[in-house]
Amino acid sequence: MKEYPLTKGDMEALAGIGILATLCFSGAAACAGFWINVSMSLAMSDKLAPAISAVWGSYKTIAFFAAPILFVLGCAMVYLGNSKIKEIMGETTH
Secondary structure, eight states, rough: OOOOOOOOHHHHHHHHHHHHHHHHHHHHHHHHHHHHHHHHHHHHHHSOOHHHHHHHHHHHHHHHHHHHHHHHHHHHHHHHHHHHHHHHHHHHHH
């Protein structure tokens, strides 16, 4: 089995990237769920005041666009983490 030396900075960078990826994916899932719940609630509410409906409609729109953006950022963090691992492996000769 090959061994690769990791510095404290490498470990902190990989941990930070992993945390950011987790937060992005969690935020994307939360936004998607929120969008679905608000969409269903607005569709089923007949006697809602137009002002309240407009406010919740804007929240729904924000969640609709935030979910894919956060998902793409999470994928970018995963790619960045993999690139960092490949960089560490490339710096070591066996």
